[in-house]
Amino acid sequence: EVLLVESGGGSVQAGGSLRLSCVASGFTFRRYHLAWFRLAQSKSREGVATIDTGGQTIYADSVQGRYIISRDNAKNTLYLEIKDLKPEDSATFYCAAVPGGCVRPLMEVCYDRWGQGTQVTVSS
Numbered sequence: 001e002v003l004l005v006e007s008g009g010g011s012v013q014a015g016g017s018l019r020l021s022c023v024a025s026g027f028t029f030r031r032y033h034l035a036w037f038r039l040a041q042s043k044s045r046e047g048v049a050t051i052d053t054g055g056q057t058i059y060a061d062s063v064q065g066r067y068i069i070s071r072d073n074a075k076n077t078l079y080l081e082i083k084d085l086k087p088e089d090s091a092t093f094y095c096a097a098v099p100g101g102c103v104r105p106l107m108e109v110c111y112d113r114w115g116q117g118t119q120v121t122v123s124s
Contacts, residue, residue, distance in 0.1 A: 001025070001026045002025075002026035002027050002113055003023075003024065003025045003026050003115075004022055004023075004024050004095050004096070004097060004113055004114060004115035004116075005022065005023050005024075005115055005116070006020060006021065006022045006093060006094065006095050006115045006116065006117055006118035007020070007021050007022075007023070007118055008020040008021050008118060009092075009093060009118035009119045009120045009121075010119075010120070010121070011121045011122075011123065012085050012120070012121070012122055012123070013085075013122070013123055013124075014085055014086055014087060014122055014123065014124050015084055015085065016085050016122075017081065017082060017083050017084070017085065018081075018082045018085060018120060019079060019080070019081050019082075020036070020079065020080040020081075020082070020093055020118060020120075021077055021078070021079055022034075022036075022077065022078040022079075022080075022095030022115055023075075023076060023077050024076045024077070024078070024095075024097065025076060027097070027113070029073055029076040029097075030053065030073040031053060031099060031100065032053070032097040032098060032099055032100075032113075033050065033051070033052050033053060033097065033098050033099075033100060033101040033102060033105060033110075034050065034051050034052075034069075034071060034078045034095065034096070034097050035047055035049065035050040035051075035069075035095070035096045035097075035105060035106070035110075035111060036048050036049045036050075036067075036069060036078070036080045036093060036094070036095055036096075037093070037094045037095075037096060037108060038089070038091035038092065038093050038094070038120075039091050039092045039094065039117070040088070040090060040091035041090075041091075043091075045094070045108055046060065046062075047060060047105070047106030047107060047108060048060045048062070048063045048067055048080075048106075049063065049067050049068075049069035049080060050069065050105040050106060051069045051070065051071050051078070052101050052105070053100070053101065055071070057069050058105055058106060060106060063082075066082060066083045066084050066086075067080060067081070067082055067083075068080070068081040068082075068083075069081075078095050080093065080095075082120075085120075085122045086122060087122050087123070087124060088122075089120060089122050090120060090121050090122045091119075091120060092117040092118070092119050092120075093117060093118050093119075093120055094114055094115050094116075094117045095114070095115045096108070096110075096111035096113060096114050096115070097111060097112075097113040098110050098111045098112055098113070
C-alpha cells in the first residue's frame with residue numbers, strides 16, 4: 001500500500017512560520033523525486049518546491065526565499081518550511097512523488113503518488 005500523509009498545517013498569523021511534513025510508506029522513498037504543491041481557493045494546483053534524489057531543489061518563483069524543501073530518507077519524510085507566511089500562502093498543501101525524476105518537476109503531471117493534503121490558513 002502506497003501512502004503519503006501530510007501534517008503540520010493549521011491557522012497561522014501572517015509573518016509567522018510553519019513546518020509541514022509528509023511521511024511516506026509503501027515504496028522506496030530514497031529513489032523518488034519529491035514535491036510540494038498547493039491548491040488555493042479559486043486557483044489551480046501549483047507546484048511550489050521539489051527535491052530530487054540527490055537533494056537538489058527547485059522552487060517556484062512565487063515562493064523563492066520563503067519556502068525550504070528538505071527530505072530525510074532515513075525517516076521516509078519530506079518537509080516544507082515556510083517563512084514569513086503571507087495570506088496568499090493559504091491553501092491545501094500536498095506532497096507528491098515520482099520514481100527517479102522528471103524534466104519539469106513543478107508540473108503536477110510528473111507525479112503519480114499523492115497525499116491527501118494538509119490545510120494552511122494564514123490570517124492578517
